[in-house]
Amino acid sequence: xxxxxxxxxxxxPLYQAFESARGLVLRPADHLQYRTETWVAQQRxxxxxxxxxxxxxxxxxxxxxxxxxNSLSIRLQGEAGRPPVRREIPVR
Numbered sequence: 001x002x003x004x005x006x007x008x009x010x011x012x013p014l015y016q017a018f019e020s021a022r023g024l025v026l027r028p029a030d031h032l033q034y035r036t037e038t039w040v041a042q043q044r045x046x047x048x049x050x051x052x053x054x055x056x057x058x059x060x061x062x063x064x065x066x067x068x069x070n071s072l073s074i075r076l077q078g079e080a081g082r083p084p085v086r087r088e089i090p091v092r
Contacts, residue, residue: 005047007060008034014053030056 016029034049052060
């Protein structure tokens with residue numbers, strides 16, 4: 001089983017843009033998600049790419065990857081026929 005978690009890390013600032021009644025508004029952000037879809041073998045596939053600032057990387061790893069790794073570990077143990085072992089995977 002292979003998992004991909006695409007991540008784009010920007011050295012400079014990151015801004016979220018949206019339209020309002022007054023025009024285009026830009027707000028500083030540390031973490032945004034880019035979503036795109038494409039067709040592969042007659043099936044629609046959605047892809048999510050996390051976009052973060054370099055300074056946010058330590059927080060991102062703690063808040064995003066640690067819960068995903070823990071839940072994946074528990075799920076894989078259950079699929080292997082072993083009782084799930086709940087333990088924290090350290091992220092430094």
